[in-house]
Amino acid sequence: MKHPTFRTDRDTMARVETRNLVKQFTASGAPAVNGISLQTTDGEFLVLLGPSGCGKTTLLRMIGGLEKPTSGDILIGDRVVNDLPPRARQIAMVFQSYALYPHMNVRNNISFPLKAAKLDKAAIEQKVQWASSILGIDQLLDRKPRQLSGGQRQRVALARALVREPNVFLLDEPLSNLDAQRRASARDELQVFQHEIGTTTIYVTHDQVEAMGLGDRIAVINDGTIRQLGTPHEIYEDPADTFVATFLGSPPMNLVERDGDLVGFRPEAVELVPPEHGDASSWLHLTLAEAREEYLGSEKLIYGEIDGVRVVARVHAGTPMPAHEGGKIPITVNRAALRIFDKDSGLRRQPASDSVSASPAEEASA
Amino acid sequence: MSATTTRDERYLMDRDRVLGPLFLLPAVVYILALVGLPLVLAVLYAFSDVTVADPRISGRDDFVGFDNFRAIWSDNVFRKALRNTVVFTLISQVIVLLLANILAMVLSADFHGKRLVRFLVLLPWTTPVALGVLGWFWMLDSVYSPIDWMMREVGLLGPDTPFGPARNMYWLGTTHLAQGAVILVHVWRTLPLATVILLAGLTAIPQDIRDAADIDGAGFWRQLFYIRLPLLLPIMAVALLFAIIFAFTDLTIALVLTRGGPVNDTQVLASWAYFKGIQGGNLAQGAAIALFLLPVLVAIAIAMLRLARRAGEETA
């Protein structure tokens, strides 16, 4: 992609903030969004990550003004926008389906928001050129959406969002309709693109790889509440609870019960060859039952069980399987890599670092 | 059992080559008997000299070429009927299209009692035509019209009033009012179907598209003219096709409401074919009048289907 000069004379940089946002669709059912408070910084790329149905889209649509919150406040650039219609919020949104206007060609799709803003013809043409060259779609301006590939449609949707020079981008799983290969390159482009234009972006996905790769920070959401808000590193290394621990990473963190607590460790923290001087004070020794291996090329996964719980280890493909009797192999994990969780609440004990945590318990007391 | 019998042909239900034609047969018979045969007869009649008294075509000398067409063309009433058919259809369909769009928009919005209103809108369509038209016949009665009564009550009709001094409007007795009445009943009759079709079309526009238009800052009118109506175009063509064909071929309204009167001013091709062919006994000319509609209808149908397909490709 080419990147011509960007306009940087933005009059307002925008922070997005939600305060105790709740959305209840039906009077009886559980709320889709259940008291979410979060705050972006200027120009941040914030990812909302969570399983399907956890309320990500609902949260995004409330920020965009397409859905009215049941309670709570939405602030954009320090202004409460609860009662503003979408068009007054200075936001642009890219939908999962792209929502291109099927009867208009690419040029008219991109210029639609500009015409609605009653810009003059020359300015519209100039902006369309600008946005379409950034996204590398200037050759496609006369095509109809149905004549475009998935990746091209996604770029047109981005261009349509970009021309308005919004204060905030809202993106709802914009890559989920692309094939795996295209998705990886689109992810990369999207990141470069966002860093260059520097617009605050809220990005919804259920794909942890996307979230880890794109986000300045990630908000992990489950059942309409934020389980943890932090950098990808914090989220991965210091999960606030067992949900976050097992939602991220593939395979996810192992959780085994020890002394009434849940002890978590990542598959890559497992050592097959017992380290020399591996004393029990700094190493945890475990026995993996019914071990079997899965060769994946650069690495291999060792599956097994500890106390009837499935455990996975990830080691270099060259690592030899230790001699085992009846499928039992000894494994060791450095205690520094252990994460201890309360067995009942699933919450993290003794957080190892100052990771920003927004666990439900803290939310409730806030 | 012989070894050559293949397993899957042992049961009747497994034999596609038998079942296919068998299941198609009723439809084929139906179309041949009720559509094909009358059409062939109509064509034969239109080129012959048959009457109700002598409906047989026995030999070459019963065929008269284009005589019937020449005869009806030179008939003033026929020309009036032709003009009325076209004018009534056009005017009523323009009104229907306009109202149906508005109604569909209103009904697609969320409000209390939406189901009831939708049901009421659809009601005229569920009423048998003849019954509905009889209702209008009474509404527009020359003496007992409730509309006249209301107009008298509010001081619009009667001595020294804007529409006076007569105490009745004689809706069906004066040329323009009678023509207006026929158009009104056409609108009343086709509006529900058109509305429901458009409503379905509106509902089919993805929520994301409307949301995108909201986000893009398009107000009501911009969304209406640049998003909704263009996306509705294909389905509007379908609704129009139906409505035009109904209006074009409708016999009941003219027959029951005005009997073509006053002085043939509301005569349409269908009613004129009926009066001429069945009541007047001139089967051949009646058939010729009725056939006059055929090429027009075929042309309309082809044009509309083309339009619908093209618009459908646009949105696909």
Ligand SMILES: Nc1ncnc2c1ncn2[C@@H]1O[C@H](COP(=O)(O)OP(=O)(O)O)[C@@H](O)[C@H]1O
């Ligand atoms: N318009 C709606 N009416 C009723 N329930 C809804 C509506 N939109 C979403 N929901 C419900 O709210 C929950 C969250 O949905 P959503 O925000 O779309 O989840 P996500 O985007 O994380 O997959 C789901 O249980 C969904 O069924």
Ligand SMILES: [Mg+2]
């Ligand atoms: Mg979603």
